[in-house]
Amino acid sequence: MKTALTIAGSDSSGGAGIQADIKTMMANGVYAMSAITALTAQNTTGVTAIQNVTAEFLGQELDCIFTDIFPDAVKIGMVSESDRIHMIAGKLRQYRAKNIVVDPVMVATSGARLISEEAVDVLKEELFPLADLLTPNIPETEVLTGRKIKSADDMIEAAKQISEQYHCAVLCKGGHKLNDANDLLYVNGTYQWFEGKRIDNPNTHGTGCTLSSAITSNLAKGFSMVESVNRAKDYISGALAAMLDLGKGSGPMDHGFAIKNSYTEEA
Numbered sequence: 001m002k003t004a005l006t007i008a009g010s011d012s013s014g015g016a017g018i019q020a021d022i023k024t025m026m027a028n029g030v031y032a033m034s035a036i037t038a039l040t041a042q043n044t045t046g047v048t049a050i051q052n053v054t055a056e057f058l059g060q061e062l063d064c065i066f067t068d069i070f071p072d073a074v075k076i077g078m079v080s081e082s083d084r085i086h087m088i089a090g091k092l093r094q095y096r097a098k099n100i101v102v103d104p105v106m107v108a109t110s111g112a113r114l115i116s117e118e119a120v121d122v123l124k125e126e127l128f129p130l131a132d133l134l135t136p137n138i139p140e141t142e143v144l145t146g147r148k149i150k151s152a153d154d155m156i157e158a159a160k161q162i163s164e165q166y167h168c169a170v171l172c173k174g175g176h177k178l179n180d181a182n183d184l185l186y187v188n189g190t191y192q193w194f195e196g197k198r199i200d201n202p203n204t205h206g207t208g209c210t211l212s213s214a215i216t217s218n219l220a221k222g223f224s225m226v227e228s229v230n231r232a233k234d235y236i237s238g239a240l241a242a243m244l245d246l247g248k249g250s251g252p253m254d255h256g257f258a259i260k261n262s263y264t265e266e267a
């Protein structure tokens, strides 16, 4: 069985972060492992508290994982502080981790800030150069490039700029800001649109985490970058189309929509 690791924050409400990542990886057929960077007290309406683990403890989690079950692919989500980012980058280099997907998480769907101002620069300097793929949404793309994204052409220009700067593929996600569900992949000097059908579902908590974890699972299984994104778009469309409706705010998706069997039946 192929294996994948998520390095991210825990979401107590289970729809985003580590929980979304593990559910997604399992649903996509890989063995999931996690190194938790922070605990969030969070639900569908917002984040009320964040408790970071120490950089030292995060390093110990990563040592345990990489010296035992080596991951075929790694996804990095929420990391709030610079010293934790330094630790992750050091360990990824030390263990020569492969198939690295960085989701530059900055703000939750509910509006809460998940990274400190100065940590964004460390993310760019330390982690981006190690990434095979970056998956910014539109606001994150604006922060990373310093330019406003108002059109599809702006997305192409910005993705090209980031890709050339960090020598990696860039998936600029249009979802719930621009272009409906159309995402732009810039890879090896060319671009390709992934045109998803917009699903009329207000429950989009954790869509970014879910997409990046599905891509990571596909890379772990040996699919190309383009095929990995293609399959991940299919998966997230299915999870949104299942129309789960939980919580008082923007609720989570049904990560298990594709694995219904006798064990999942209700009484």
Ligand SMILES: Nc1ncnc2c1ncn2[C@@H]1O[C@H](COP(=O)(O)OP(=O)(O)OP(=O)(O)O)[C@@H](O)[C@H]1O
Pocket (backbone or CB within 6 Å): 016, 107, 108, 109, 136, 137, 138, 173, 174, 175, 176, 177, 180, 181, 182, 183, 196, 197, 198, 199, 200, 201, 204, 205, 206, 207, 208, 209, 211, 233, 236, 237, 240
């Ligand atoms: N209503 C929708 N219908 C279909 N696809 C969607 C919809 N909303 C988002 N997506 C898709 O979900 C994926 C995640 O994109 P999105 O822009 O929501 O990420 P994000 O903003 O990083 O997520 P998060 O809110 O978790 O931080 C993209 O592939 C996007 O196109």
Ligand SMILES: Cc1ncc(CO)c(N)n1
Pocket (backbone or CB within 6 Å): 008, 009, 010, 011, 016, 017, 018, 040, 042, 077, 078, 105, 107, 108, 109, 114, 205, 206, 207, 208, 209
């Ligand atoms: C822990 C965590 N990571 C990422 C996001 C972004 O959706 C979130 N809301 N919570």
